[in-house]
Amino acid sequence: MHRLADWVTRAPRQVLGIFAALLVLAVPLAVQAPGRMTASIGELPNAESTQVTALLRSEFGEQQLNTALLVVQPQAGQPAGARATALGEFREGLEDVPGVLSVQSASELGGLHPAGDGPELVAAQIPLYEGATEALRAVRRFAQTFEEERGLEIGVTGLQAIADDFTHYAESDTRRSELTAMPLIALVLLLVFGALVATGLPMVVGVVSITLTLATLYLLASWLNISTFTQSVVTMLGLGAGIDYALLMVSRFREELSRDLDSVQAAHTTMLTAGRSVTWSGATVAIAMAGLTVPPLAYVQSIGIGGVLAVGMTVLTSLTVLPALLTLLGERVNSPRRWAVRSGRLAELSPRWHAWAHRVMRRPWAWTLAGTALLALLAAPTLGMQTGYGGAWGLSAGIESRDALDDVRGLGAGGLLSQFEVILTLDRPYDPQHDAEAFRAVTENLRAVPGVQTVVSPFLSPEDLAGAGSGGQLDGLAAAMALNERSFAPGGEYLRVTVIPDRYLRSDEIDVIEPQLRAALDTGPFGFLLGGAPVGEREFSRAVMGALPGVMLSVFAATFILLLLAFRSLVVPVKSILLNGLTVAAATGAVTLALQGGPLGELLGFPPQADVVDAMLPLLLFSVMFGLSMDYEIFLISRVYEGVQAGLNNDEAVAQAVGRTARIITSAALIMLIVFAAFIAGRVVLTKSIGLGLAVAVLLDATLVRLVLVPAVLKLAGRWNWWLPGWLERRLPHLEVRH
Incomplete structure (x- = not known):
């Protein structure tokens, strides 16, 4: 740290020049980065569904596994003949759209007959992976043009449409959240610092770190599939942690200036004190985000990689760009003078918070039990949490793919987006004489399952076959031949059946019908x-x-080691992990209430059909919040540790630590609360859920945990807070963390 501090404070213009050049290169890449991200969860290696998809391609030559459903609303009072003509022209035009493999009616997909006098349903088959998004965009452009020319209303839905809308609205939610949060953050910083120049510096750190991270992700997207939600996590970490770290650094710099040091000396001291705390804090957040790389799931790993990059860029910017700016600014950091306040106010001892800490420590058992009970009560709903994949219900009403799906469900064809593919395996080629009846019996058993609308097999009835064509005998024969081709692999060792439910299945409904x-x-x-x-x-x-238990254990173990090295104690790491884990559980409980029918969900605009917690949410909440809450833990415990090292007794060291950090923690928490709350107004349920969970977590962490439970537990532990066996003490390296 000494070498870095020497370089940054002695050559600040060189540092800023290097980063200015990097930003010039990074901005164009960062702008394009969201477009290279995806909402598709992809395929799991060796999973049963992945094996089925592979067999459909290799043994059956199936390419039509990605269906875009188009709901065509006719003009009011339009004659039947004109309606049929318009629909025929629409289908013909759709067949010529680039990327469209085939066009079918709902009946051709499996004997469904949703169309009557109302809307018509048309299915366009598009590529499954490569080129799927481009094909869907072309379909939507064609549908919009046809709408304008013929006066029809056409809605597009399907798994690809839902995934692409996730990507689009997750990106727009992030942009809107940034624009909403920035002015409010600036106002809070202005109230905290009382100076426009000081207010702008944390904003610079946040923007620079986010820009550099997105540019790096753009480059990585050439080799990795980057999740859409990576952008939201990067923004939350870049703004939240970046402004947090800058708040600590700038307040320490102003404190040093008030001691009559020049700008170079003040910035150098800031690097060796607050800079060390930022480094340790960043390491804890990075460890938590790195936990997301443990599961062998590329979609999840990309979010972890994005989080680690965001934290790394934030720490790098905080330790280079920020102190370089502080060195050049000097006393001007407090400009304009008419708004300047006392420089060291944030870091100086607050008599009110000092007295509060002593009040808590006078009744430590009462405060510990009450605080823990409250967190446990908030966490209780997690016991009834139902997790799954939100699908279309992960989007708010008013989004095309979500609204069109409602229309498809109204036509009785929602099951087309929840099809089960069955591959029957034989140990010899299929023999119609011996196997036909058994094959028929299997399809009839599947058809008899409650909630199944139809089973696409060679044993569809003549009425189904007639409905698949235009009604003629020749059409029925052609349909029968097509069914046989799709049902029997050329080698004869595999049979195929498609089960279409009677509705679009929510995650909890899949659990009922699949067994x-x-x-x-x-x-x-x-x-x-x-x-x-x-x-x-x-x-x-x-x-x-x-993967969640493995991620948690990995993060706990790495965090324990880091805190053990930082504070040379076995008790402090255990206490920190337990309290932070309980905080995350309480926040997850609040989100569970909002998503599973609680009044909070209706108040915040969560779709009532969601009814499940996205399986990604507990993992994301744990990783992001566990890491960020360790910021406050290190800010507070490092002050306690300094006091103990300076000869203070345990109670006074704790009280002074609370008195000196409470203003910084509450100010930083308010800023984080603004950042996270801005995401609650989004239109993607997972983004809204993350915003709500993190907002609740940071509120609990900065108030109940840091200002009540931590002082109370430290009081109860007393001298055992710093217990370390002698043999371990001799073997641990000596590191320093302070601010």
Whole structure:
């Protein structure tokens, strides 16, 4: 740290010149980065649904696995003939759209007949992965043009449309949140610092770190699939942690200036004190975000990589750009003078908070039990948490793919987006004489499962086959031939059946129907693999939730080691991990209440159909909040540690630490609260949920935990706070953390 401090304070213009050049290169890349992110969760290696998809491609030559559904609303009072003509022209034009593989009616997809005198349903098959987004954009452009020319209303939905709308609105939510939060943050900083120049510096740190991170993610997107929600996490960390660290650094610099040091000396001292705290704090946040790289899920790993990059860039900017600016500004950091306040006010001892800490420590058991009980009460709803993949219900009403899905459900065809694909496996080529009846029995058993609308197989009825064409005998024959082609692999060792439910399935409904389908398949003589979108969604959700314990243990272990090195204690790390974990659980409980029918959800605009907590949310909340809350822990405990090292008794060291950090912690928490709360107004449920969870967590952490539970627990532990076995003391390296 000494070498870095020497360089930054002796050559500040050189430092700023280097970063200015980097920003010139980074800005164009950062602007384009969101467009290279995706909402698709992809395929899980070796998962059953992945095996089914692979077999459909290799054995059945199936390419039509990505359906865009278009709901065509006719003009009021339009004659039947004109309506049929318009629909025919629409289908013909749709077939010529680049990227469209085929166009079908709902009946051609599986004997469904949703259309009557009302809206018509048309399905366009587009590529599954490569080129899917481009094809969907072309479909939407064609539909919009046809709307304008013919006066129709056309809504587009489907799994790709839902995923692309997730990407679009997650990006727009992030931009809007930034624009909403920035003025409010500036106002808080102005009230905290009392000077415009000092107010602008934390904003600079946040913007620079976010820009550099997004530019790096743009480059990484050439090799990795980067999740859409990475942008939201980067923004939250860049603004929240960046402004947090700058608040600490700038307040310490102003404190040093008040001691008659020149700007170079003040910035150098700031680097060696507050700079060390920023480094340690950044390390704890990075450890928590790195936990997301533990699960073998590329979608989750990309968020972890983005989080680690955001924290790294924030710490780097805080330790280079910020002290370089402070060195050049000197006393001008307090300009304009008419708004300047006493420089060291944030860091000086607050008599009110000092007295409050002593009041808490006079009754430590009462405060500990009451505070813990409150957090446990807030965390209780997590016991009834239902997790899953939100799908279309993860979008707010008013978004095209979500609204069009409501229309599709009204037509009785919602199950087209929740199809189960069944591959029956034989140990020899299919023999119609011996296997046909068993194959028919399997399809009938599947059809009998409650909630199944139809089963696409070679055994569809003549009425179904006639409905798949235009009604003629020749059309029925062509449909029968098509069904046979899709149902039997050329080698004869695989059979295919498609199960279409009677509705679009929510995550909790998949859990009901999937076991019944497996039970029906178990009655037959064939082996089987069950796939399709519902199975893939459940596999992803289970993989995410299954990874949560491993992520938590990894983060706990790494954080324990870091705090052990920082504070040379076995008790402090355990206390910190328990309290932070309880805070995250309480925040997750609040989100669970909002999403699963609580009045808070209706008040904040959560869609009532969501009804499940996205499986990603507990993982994201834990990683982001556990790391950020360690900022406050290090700010507070490092002051306690300094007091103990200086010879203060335990109670006075704790009271002075609270008195000296309470203003900084509450100011930083207010800024973080603004950043996170801005995301609650978004239109993507996962983004709203993260914003709500983090806002609740930071509110609890900066008040109940830091100002009540930590002083009370430190009082109860007494001299044991700093207990470390002699053999371990001799083996640990000596590191320094202070601010």
